[in-house]
Amino acid sequence: MTEPLQFNLQEDDLPTAWYNLLPDLPFAPLPPLHPGTKQPIGPADLAPLFPESLIMQEVSTERWIDIPGPVLDIYRLWRPSPLYRARRLEQALQTPAHIYFKYEGTSPAGSHKPNTAVAQAYYNKEAGIRRLTTETGAGQWGSALSMACQFFGLDCLVFMVRASFEQKPYRRIFIETMGAEVRPSPSPTTGAGKRILDETPDSTGSLGIAISEAVEVAATNEDTSYSLGSVLNHVLLHQTVVGLEAKKQMEMAGEQPDFVIGCVGGGSNYAGLSYPFMADKVAGTLDARFIATEPAACPTLTRGEYAYDFGDTGEMTPLVPMYTLGHTFVPAPVHAGGLRYHGDAPSLSALVKHGLMEARAYTQNQAFEAGVQFARTQGIIPGPEPTHAIRAAIDEAIVAREAGEKKVILIGLSGHGHFDMGAYDDYLHGRLPEVEYREEDVVAGLAHLPGVPIPD
Amino acid sequence: MTEPLQFNLQEDDLPTAWYNLLPDLPFAPLPPLHPGTKQPIGPADLAPLFPESLIMQEVSTERWIDIPGPVLDIYRLWRPSPLYRARRLEQALQTPAHIYFKYEGTSPAGSHKPNTAVAQAYYNKEAGIRRLTTETGAGQWGSALSMACQFFGLDCLVFMVRASFEQKPYRRIFIETMGAEVRPSPSPTTGAGKRILDETPDSTGSLGIAISEAVEVAATNEDTSYSLGSVLNHVLLHQTVVGLEAKKQMEMAGEQPDFVIGCVGGGSNYAGLSYPFMADKVAGTLDARFIATEPAACPTLTRGEYAYDFGDTGEMTPLVPMYTLGHTFVPAPVHAGGLRYHGDAPSLSALVKHGLMEARAYTQNQAFEAGVQFARTQGIIPGPEPTHAIRAAIDEAIVAREAGEKKVILIGLSGHGHFDMGAYDDYLHGRLPEVEYREEDVVAGLAHLPGVPIPD
Numbered sequence: 054m055t056e057p058l059q060f061n062l063q064e065d066d067l068p069t070a071w072y073n074l075l076p077d078l079p080f081a082p083l084p085p086l087h088p089g090t091k092q093p094i095g096p097a098d099l100a101p102l103f104p105e106s107l108i109m110q111e112v113s114t115e116r117w118i119d120i121p122g123p124v125l126d127i128y129r130l131w132r133p134s135p136l137y138r139a140r141r142l143e144q145a146l147q148t149p150a151h152i153y154f155k156y157e158g159t160s161p162a163g164s165h166k167p168n169t170a171v172a173q174a175y176y177n178k179e180a181g182i183r184r185l186t187t188e189t190g191a192g193q194w195g196s197a198l199s200m201a202c203q204f205f206g207l208d209c210l211v212f213m214v215r216a217s218f219e220q221k222p223y224r225r226i227f228i229e230t231m232g233a234e235v236r237p238s239p240s241p242t243t244g245a246g247k248r249i250l251d252e253t254p255d256s257t258g259s260l261g262i263a264i265s266e267a268v269e270v271a272a273t274n275e276d277t278s279y280s281l282g283s284v285l286n287h288v289l290l291h292q293t294v295v296g297l298e299a300k301k302q303m304e305m306a307g308e309q310p311d312f313v314i315g316c317v318g319g320g321s322n323y324a325g326l327s328y329p330f331m332a333d334k335v336a337g338t339l340d341a342r343f344i345a346t347e348p349a350a351c352p353t354l355t356r357g358e359y360a361y362d363f364g365d366t367g368e369m370t371p372l373v374p375m376y377t378l379g380h381t382f383v384p385a386p387v388h389a390g391g392l393r394y395h396g397d398a399p400s401l402s403a404l405v406k407h408g409l410m411e412a413r414a415y416t417q418n419q420a421f422e423a424g425v426q427f428a429r430t431q432g433i434i435p436g437p438e439p440t441h442a443i444r445a446a447i448d449e450a451i452v453a454r455e456a457g458e459k460k461v462i463l464i465g466l467s468g469h470g471h472f473d474m475g476a477y478d479d480y481l482h483g484r485l486p487e488v489e490y491r492e493e494d495v496v497a498g499l500a501h502l503p504g505v506p507i508p509d
Numbered sequence: 510m511t512e513p514l515q516f517n518l519q520e521d522d523l524p525t526a527w528y529n530l531l532p533d534l535p536f537a538p539l540p541p542l543h544p545g546t547k548q549p550i551g552p553a554d555l556a557p558l559f560p561e562s563l564i565m566q567e568v569s570t571e572r573w574i575d576i577p578g579p580v581l582d583i584y585r586l587w588r589p590s591p592l593y594r595a596r597r598l599e600q601a602l603q604t605p606a607h608i609y610f611k612y613e614g615t616s617p618a619g620s621h622k623p624n625t626a627v628a629q630a631y632y633n634k635e636a637g638i639r640r641l642t643t644e645t646g647a648g649q650w651g652s653a654l655s656m657a658c659q660f661f662g663l664d665c666l667v668f669m670v671r672a673s674f675e676q677k678p679y680r681r682i683f684i685e686t687m688g689a690e691v692r693p694s695p696s697p698t699t700g701a702g703k704r705i706l707d708e709t710p711d712s713t714g715s716l717g718i719a720i721s722e723a724v725e726v727a728a729t730n731e732d733t734s735y736s737l738g739s740v741l742n743h744v745l746l747h748q749t750v751v752g753l754e755a756k757k758q759m760e761m762a763g764e765q766p767d768f769v770i771g772c773v774g775g776g777s778n779y780a781g782l783s784y785p786f787m788a789d790k791v792a793g794t795l796d797a798r799f800i801a802t803e804p805a806a807c808p809t810l811t812r813g814e815y816a817y818d819f820g821d822t823g824e825m826t827p828l829v830p831m832y833t834l835g836h837t838f839v840p841a842p843v844h845a846g847g848l849r850y851h852g853d854a855p856s857l858s859a860l861v862k863h864g865l866m867e868a869r870a871y872t873q874n875q876a877f878e879a880g881v882q883f884a885r886t887q888g889i890i891p892g893p894e895p896t897h898a899i900r901a902a903i904d905e906a907i908v909a910r911e912a913g914e915k916k917v918i919l920i921g922l923s924g925h926g927h928f929d930m931g932a933y934d935d936y937l938h939g940r941l942p943e944v945e946y947r948e949e950d951v952v953a954g955l956a957h958l959p960g961v962p963i964p965d
Contacts, residue, residue: 223679481685
């Protein structure tokens with residue numbers, strides 16, 4: 054038999070608990086603050102938006118949290134997800150490195166997003182909630198949440214960034230096929246949306262604006278909760294099913310990663326893959342480098358400030374301790390829509406701050422060059438977001454070749470690019486700009502921080 | 510443990526030989542005829558188009574044909590494909606039936622098509638061919654062949670039906686991302702294309718026209734072969750990897766199908782799934798019904814004539830014994846582009862003629878209604894083609910419910926619908942017509958048959 058390429062788990066191997074990194078962090082996590090009082094918020098402050106079960110997960114210090122049976126029953130529609138060795142990519146690079154990728158593109162919605170969408174829909178249903186609202190940029194999160202709501206019999210209202218609504222009708226149709234309602238954001242149906250439209254009638258929207266709209270609808274309707282696709286602790290928690298599977302699969306492969314690489318928008322994809330491995334690094338049993346990749350157009354980890362900031366443009370959320378470009382920063386309309394967020398998850402930000410993770414930013418041309426090489430060797434066309442992770446992996450594989458060292462590289466391939474082919478068209482025809490953010494925009498964004506520094 | 514939903518094989522379980530049904534048929538297969546002499550063609554007649562190895566497979570009477578190692582190595586990038594039990598669909602239908610589906614949408618190109626594309630590219634590379642030409646309608650076949658050519662270092666030229674080229678840019682970009690050249694058909698670069706454009710300058714093309722163009726380029730260029738994505742014996746042969754896996758997986762599930770259901774355009778998808786099961790039916794060890802489904806807009810099996818006909822519009826191919834609507838028949842532009850072919854594979858046609866298979870035709874509204882129900886219960890959005898098979902499966906599951914009988918239903922889910930979301934948009938917004946073909950078009954098509962009946 055030739056070298057194995059696949060490391061498949063059976064449905065019985067599905068993790069039955071999510072892993073919470075917070076109690077294992079070598080530093081104390083910082084609390085979110087109330088924007089008025091600047092005091093730590095309590096569970097009651099979140100009650101208008103989320104059911105109690107999710108709020109308890111948000112602040113939990115338990116290491117393991119059981120996955121409810123009905124959530125597992127949905128996970129079993131596609132999980133465990135595959136882990137592959139990218140042997141053909143290795144050969145093309147003539148590298149002694151072993152490259153593995155954990156592939157979340159086999160989920161029905163085509164990305165890792167359903168892992169938390171299903172859990173959130175379940176807990177809201179249990180709490181008697183009738184409807185969920187959310188925002189979506191590229192559309193992956195809206196696809197996932199609409200599917201999860203359909204499975205649990207919840208209504209679903211998705212505010213879709215207008216630029217995506219118009220340019221990506223396929224994602225809009227996906228969400229509608231799953232039975233949800235989609236409104237382009239900014240919309241005239243919320244106060245937040247109206248204010249933006251009054252100032253900028255032709256606004257193409259942003260993730261921050263869409264969040265404000267969805268939060269407003271949830272806060273003002275008793276039967277409606279808000280659902281967020283990244284950043285929050287409980288979202289990252291649900292995604293750890295990815296990394297827990299990947300750990301078992303790397304054991305099947307008989308290898309330990311020297312590099313764990315993923316792309317970061319809000320951070321849930323990369324946290325989901327990396328936190329179960331990070332536990333071993335913190336415990337001293339794994340000597341690996343963790344590389345968080347991001348777009349040069351939205352360089353939160355590499356160019357942002359580590360400070361308290363709002364999660365949304367409309368200043369409706371608590372203040373969150375994170376790397377941020379400022380909540381007014383609007384990144385250039387790069388194709389990796391899922392990475393166009395002005396901040397990052399607090400725990401992931403803290404890991405970078407404390408040197409346990411590295412961060413790298415790439416331009417679209419750098420990322421898509423890697424994506425096309427991956428597609429032409431492995432067949433899979435990656436989403437624009439994970440092409441950033443592939444770029445870093447290829448770079449490290451080349452370093453390994455130059456050094457003549459066998460390194461083991463694990464990539465989080467968070468989703469396929471089937472709904473993003475326009476991005477590949479632009480890349481193949483040289484239509485992507487090389488310079489993607491203006492220094493003055495970053496300076497302006499940082500100038501709008503609410504002025505609550507994080508103490509050293 | 511709850512009831513299992515997944516029946517996963519490991520890469521070591523991949524079939525190592527394709528299954529050839531021809532020697533097991535209870536009737537003699539009919540030869541293709543030379544259109545001039547009306548005499549059976551020989552291997553030499555096919556030599557300008559195909560390498561010898563594939564011609565030998567086309568006429569082979571061997572029951573098993575080994576899968577070459579390099580082909581298996583590519584298959585292992587995604588195969589074995591999953592077989593699932595559609596428990597949530599069963600529950601929604603409140604049926605005692607057990608519904609299984611074999612899912613080919615996890616292939617990089619999103620359908621079953623790579624199973625033969627990879628084999629064809631391999632044999633052509635071995636024969637010293639430098640380039641492959643082909644046609645594509647909906648784009649699935651072009652995606653698969655461009656990927657396979659990239660893997661084996663072959664150039665690839667795809668004639669894409671102009672209507673699809675313009676309406677489905679994402680498939681065109683997929684093919685280009687894999688490194689192939691795409692030309693809208695009819696094109697001015699071939700004699701066949703020029704003739705059509707002279708008569709009909711605004712022709713939106715058809716599969717039959719695109720075949721003529723691709724065949725012409727192959728026939729007139731020494732270093733170029735033609736590659737067909739369905740209909741031919743060797744194509745069906747390569748697809749049997751699907752059914753061979755499904756048989757093992759149904760054994761894992763401990764059940765035998767009462768129904769084996771698939772959609773039929775040229776026939777390779779359904780043959781691939783069903784022929785390994787048909788072997789058991791012919792041998793008397795399986796008592797199952799085989800249902801071939803097709804669009805009402807192109808009702809070859811349910812409304813066509815069983816006769817010799819050309820495989821292409823330009824009358825360049827041999828005469829093939831099959832159910833046909835006439836090689837001049839142009840079906841309405843239904844979304845199931847992969848089912849818009851005027852004929853069917855000879856072996857599959859003969860199975861229908863001899864009563865071993867049944868055929869059913871559905872309108873788009875009937876098919877998409879089933880597709881949406883499947884999507885909302887199982888999460889997966891099916892391609893427009895396999896929604897026809899899902900329609901038949903749901904109908905049989907309802908019959909089983911009414912009769913209070915437990916039936917086992919196996920569906921071939923040949924691919925996902927990620928590149929066909931416009932079809933779902935049209936369905937959800939009531940834009941699909943109910944009546945999809947005109948009787949007079951069928952009469953006209955049949956009047957153009959070359960007049961070579963098949964003897965009883």
